Amino acid sequence: MALVDLANPTRFLNFTERALPWLAAATIFAFAIGIGQALFVAPDDYQQGATVKIMFIHVPSAWLGMFCWSLMSVAALGTLVWRHPLADVAAKTAAPIGAAFTFLCLFTGSMWGRPMWGTYWQWDARLTSVLVMFIMYLGLIALWRSVEDPARAGRAAAILTLVGAVNLPIIKFSVDWWNTLHQPASVFRLGGPTIHPSILAPLFAMAIAFTLLFLTLHLAAMRNEILRRRVRGMLLLRARAQESRAGG
């Protein structure tokens, strides 16, 4: 099946039916390896002790929170420029998942910050910009819920999503541009990672597991949204038929 065929919702539903069991199995397998490595193989950090284990959840959650907004931004272009039939479905269903991962990033960061920094929260540039992203996720979800027509809601949300994308480089480079309590980039940076391979390997294992989880949840949520729009269409059809019978 060509990728372009997935633009057809019925073909997309057939694809999800076949792909979801495999993706779910791969996610479970990846988490078994990732959690095993994170909790039982990775050594304690020489300064942070066992609290470094929080990083194996915190960092993948942060990456996914940002990846999800990036994906929604591409989908927003798909809605506004190419009018792709599944673009706003993809964006709408990614938002709650992105919000959940961003919340998890903030919460686990707080749990890590208290023992290491001596505080649960600090209004520094990195933490604040991630909090702004979380609030924007909530705003997008509220926007989709407040507009009845999915097409109109999709276009409005696409504009807000593209405006919010400005925050992504701010989050990424906040630790370089401002003096923050949050540490600078230590994985994706010029000159290579500064993390020891014994801790980096479990981090990548968990990142793969979280990414597979995201793909599984997103595909399933997109399938649900397509079904919801079919239900809506059928309800409208029934209402029109009842109205014309009553009028005639």
Added chain:
Amino acid sequence: MELGPHAIFIVAAYGAAAVIVASLIAWVVLDFRAQKRMLGDLEAHGVTRRSAGVKEHA
């Protein structure tokens, strides 16, 4: 596995991750069942996705 003096923070972080992931899974599973049930109900009442297909069985 020794979690040291800050075990409570590590357990809270992993616990929150478990709750959030479980909630997301429950959300997609329950939503799927709800949409399938509504589609089934509508089709049982003769409503189809094609404009010609509205035949209410009462």
